[in-house]
Amino acid sequence: MKVKAQAVQERNPAAKVPKTGADLFVEALQAAGVDTIFGYPGGAVLPIYDALYRAEPQFKHILTRHEQGAIHAAEGYARVSGKPGVVIATSGPGATNLITGIADAMMDSLPLVIFTGQVGRSVIGTDAFQESDVMGITTPITKHNYQVQRQEDMPRIVKEAFYIATTGRPGPVVIDIPKDISGEAYQTAVSSHAIHLPGYQPTTKPNSNQIKKLIQAIEEAKRPVLLTGAGVLHAKAAQEVENFAKHFKLPVASTLLGLGAFPASHPQFLGMGGMHGTYAANRALYECDLLINVGARFDDRLTGNLAHFAPEATIAHIDIDPAEIGKIIPTSIPVVSDAKAAIEALLAEESSATASEDWCNHLQQYKADFPLWYNNPVQDLTPQWVMQAVHKATDGKAIITTDVGQHQMWAAQYYGFDQPNRWVTSGGLGTMGFGFPAAIGAQLACPDSTVISIVGDGGFQMTMQELSVLQERRLPVKVLIVNNQSLGMVRQWQEFFYQERYSESLLNVQPDFIKLADSYSIKGVRLDTQEQLVQQLPSLLQSDEPVVIDCRVLRQENVFPMIAPGKGLHEMIGVSR
Amino acid sequence: MKRVITATVQNRSGVLNRITGLMQKRQFNIDSISVGKTEVEQISRMTFVVEVEDMQKLEQLTKQLHKQIDVLKVADITDHAIVARELALVKVVCPPASRSELQSIIAPFRASAVDISKDSMIVQVTGDSDKIEAFLELVRPYGIKELTRTGVTAFLRGHQPQTADGNTYSLITN
Ligand SMILES: Cc1ncc(C[n+]2csc(CCOP(=O)(O)OP(=O)(O)O)c2C)c(N)n1
Ligand SMILES: [Mg+2]
Numbered sequence: 001m002k003v004k005a006q007a008v009q010e011r012n013p014a015a016k017v018p019k020t021g022a023d024l025f026v027e028a029l030q031a032a033g034v035d036t037i038f039g040y041p042g043g044a045v046l047p048i049y050d051a052l053y054r055a056e057p058q059f060k061h062i063l064t065r066h067e068q069g070a071i072h073a074a075e076g077y078a079r080v081s082g083k084p085g086v087v088i089a090t091s092g093p094g095a096t097n098l099i100t101g102i103a104d105a106m107m108d109s110l111p112l113v114i115f116t117g118q119v120g121r122s123v124i125g126t127d128a129f130q131e132s133d134v135m136g137i138t139t140p141i142t143k144h145n146y147q148v149q150r151q152e153d154m155p156r157i158v159k160e161a162f163y164i165a166t167t168g169r170p171g172p173v174v175i176d177i178p179k180d181i182s183g184e185a186y187q188t189a190v191s192s193h194a195i196h197l198p199g200y201q202p203t204t205k206p207n208s209n210q211i212k213k214l215i216q217a218i219e220e221a222k223r224p225v226l227l228t229g230a231g232v233l234h235a236k237a238a239q240e241v242e243n244f245a246k247h248f249k250l251p252v253a254s255t256l257l258g259l260g261a262f263p264a265s266h267p268q269f270l271g272m273g274g275m276h277g278t279y280a281a282n283r284a285l286y287e288c289d290l291l292i293n294v295g296a297r298f299d300d301r302l303t304g305n306l307a308h309f310a311p312e313a314t315i316a317h318i319d320i321d322p323a324e325i326g327k328i329i330p331t332s333i334p335v336v337s338d339a340k341a342a343i344e345a346l347l348a349e350e351s352s353a354t355a356s357e358d359w360c361n362h363l364q365q366y367k368a369d370f371p372l373w374y375n376n377p378v379q380d381l382t383p384q385w386v387m388q389a390v391h392k393a394t395d396g397k398a399i400i401t402t403d404v405g406q407h408q409m410w411a412a413q414y415y416g417f418d419q420p421n422r423w424v425t426s427g428g429l430g431t432m433g434f435g436f437p438a439a440i441g442a443q444l445a446c447p448d449s450t451v452i453s454i455v456g457d458g459g460f461q462m463t464m465q466e467l468s469v470l471q472e473r474r475l476p477v478k479v480l481i482v483n484n485q486s487l488g489m490v491r492q493w494q495e496f497f498y499q500e501r502y503s504e505s506l507l508n509v510q511p512d513f514i515k516l517a518d519s520y521s522i523k524g525v526r527l528d529t530q531e532q533l534v535q536q537l538p539s540l541l542q543s544d545e546p547v548v549i550d551c552r553v554l555r556q557e558n559v560f561p562m563i564a565p566g567k568g569l570h571e572m573i574g575v576s577r
Numbered sequence: 578m579k580r581v582i583t584a585t586v587q588n589r590s591g592v593l594n595r596i597t598g599l600m601q602k603r604q605f606n607i608d609s610i611s612v613g614k615t616e617v618e619q620i621s622r623m624t625f626v627v628e629v630e631d632m633q634k635l636e637q638l639t640k641q642l643h644k645q646i647d648v649l650k651v652a653d654i655t656d657h658a659i660v661a662r663e664l665a666l667v668k669v670v671c672p673p674a675s676r677s678e679l680q681s682i683i684a685p686f687r688a689s690a691v692d693i694s695k696d697s698m699i700v701q702v703t704g705d706s707d708k709i710e711a712f713l714e715l716v717r718p719y720g721i722k723e724l725t726r727t728g729v730t731a732f733l734r735g736h737q738p739q740t741a742d743g744n745t746y747s748l749i750t751n
Contacts, residue, residue: 139595140602144646147590164646199587199649323640326633 042090231295308568
């Protein structure tokens with residue numbers, strides 16, 4: 001075969017090609033107002049990529065170097081923008097490479113619309129080349145899924161998918177497109193563009209009786225606490241929640257994913273609760289007599305042993321998903337609603353109740369007596385200190401994405417988020433490999449923000465191939481590797497619960513991350529001391545180029561305080577030095 | 578406790594898979610499922626008999642079912658006046674000499690012999706699960722060669738006596 005180098009270089013203006021199902025697909029994406037999609041081509045999506053090529057659509061296509069990179073990027077994009085993340089992958093291995101990200105988005109309620117190629121309809125079910133049962137595999141990890149059976153249904157299905165992904169409790173929706181559906185010219189007129197979902201009517205406005213009941217509970221409570229979850233962020237209700245907390249003088253604790261829903265620097269903020277939460281937040285959750293949960297799902301990492309979670313409290317739970325209410329904890333005041341609508345309704349009651357001063361002072365005392373702590377040597381880098389330095393260098397205004405492990409907990413504890421939608425982390429699934437691609441998506445959604453991907457030396461190696469995207473697009477993402485030369489969180493558990501048997505958790509051999517960055521034409525810097533960091537970090541983070549920072553932190557540092565597995569909120573260890 | 582739950586669903590491909598998958602994922606024990614078309618085109622009705630520990634679990638189940646996009650309506654009809662029916666086909670060992678004896682068992686159950694061969698008889702019996710169990714007890718001594726059951730399908734009766742307690746998942750509706 002003769003290689004036509006020229007033809008590869010030049011855009012081949014659309015020769016007369018009849019419109020195909022894939023063109024319907026591109027039109028449907030345009031109609032949905034998409035501005036960025038993440039994907040990777042392959043046999044079953046060739047017609048789709050051809051249509052993208054011919055149509056020169058308004059939206060950008062970001063070619064990641066692995067489908068997992070594409071879907072985590074879409075998650076990062078969705079988390080900071082509130083808009084749906086869009087992904088395309090081919091059938092079989094392309095689709096199965098997405099699975100971790102789909103499961104992650106399902107757990108953390110992120111709106112994604114995912115398109116997978118499928119083998120042609122005539123061979124579905126025959127174990128055809130690159131066939132996998134995408135519908136079967138994704139059913140338990142999607143809010144909904146479709147396989148397009150007729151070309152004329154394409155516009156309606158795409159429209160429904162965006163609607164389902166972004167309304168009610170957000171979540172991932174998969175659309176599986178057989179190759180003949182996308183590849184063949186279409187004759188039939190489109191059946192209907194109208195959404196038809198009679199079984200899907202999310203409740204978004206609260207029941208006024210429940211609102212009154214909750215107000216009454218606040219008025220009667222002696223020790224109320226407000227718990228803010230990611231539902232506040234999905235509902236874009238941070239301002240309302242702040243007003244609400246201030247109005248009733250409620251002490252506020254946050255979940256991991258809820259960080260930023262209430263300003264960390266506000267005096268009423270007690271910190272994050274749960275396994276690595278602050279003493280004040282966990283005591284508040286333990287001692288309260290009224291717990292007002294807005295948009296959190298009582299994850300076990302928050303509650304610890306359920307027998308000791310808010311044992312004396314009346315539980316009020318505001319959630320848009322009725323199935324979350326009462327799932328983990330019997331709830332006496334259920335409010336099925338969008339968080340914003342519920343908080344507005346609560347404020348409209350014009351109650352003048354406020355939390356008792358004694359209770360608030362009591363919690364403030366905890367805050368003062370048992371703050372987060374770490375030992376800081378003179379020279380060496382401690383990870384907690386690094387997080388504080390990052391905060392300082394960015395004035396607390398950066399978008400921070402993390403991977404999973406110790407560095408994630410330190411970032412959550414020490415960065416101090418004052419604004420919503422700046423914190424991007426994998427909470428429910430705890431997916432290593434998430435942080436770096438998520439930063440790519442976040443940077444594309446917010447081109448003018450400083451985006452810092454705080455990753456572990458372990459997790460970064462799971463998706464670091466996406467450095468190619470930084471190189472290609474010159475995206476100014478800052479990768480900060482918290483390099484403790486170990487799978488730190490695993491090492492910590494082995495130290496505490498397995499008598500220091502460090503089974504496969506020490507990374508004694510590592511790539512040279514500076515050379516790695518260099519091979520992608522990206523600046524790489526290694527920082528070993530506090531002095532180096534103080535000198536270099538601000539300019540590195542302010543640069544408008546991508547940077548990889550290999551931050552050599554103390555290897556044996558542990559995350560404190562901690563609630564050991566199976567223990568209750570009142571059994572924290574490592575509360576003070 | 579055993580509960581009878583019905584769901585009306587959009588008759589789209591994958592719906593049954595989604596629902597049974599959900600039950601498996603959330604660790605619900607299904608005794609039986611029956612599915613079929615309804616009087617409305619494109620809408621099917623499912624009847625589940627499930628074994629749940631307590632009311633909290635039951636509420637979870639109905640809420641999770643309700644949450645599915647293709648599910649239109651979910652109801653726990655156990656405590657209502659209902660008609661619940663199941664059909665069983667039983668192939669019983671039956672040499673010619675036992676035929677009349679078997680017929681005499683069949684008659685009071687309003688079951689019917691739907692096939693007879695030289696050494697066996699297939700009996701069709703319809704009714705609630707207790708009735709079917711009772712029938713099976715009676716024919717078991719003759720030797721059951723094969724058995725198949727459809728699982729329960731159920732309806733609310735046209736007239737409902739007034740009861741105090743409402744629906745357990747009423748917080749979905751405002
Ligand atoms: C895909 C995946 N595999 C395994 C784990 C289990 N795990 C949780 S934290 C962790 C260690 C992560 O090490 P590193 O990325 O270096 O972060 P550190 O804890 O050292 O900050 C592991 C292996 C996981 N969360 N995700
Ligand atoms: Mg590490």
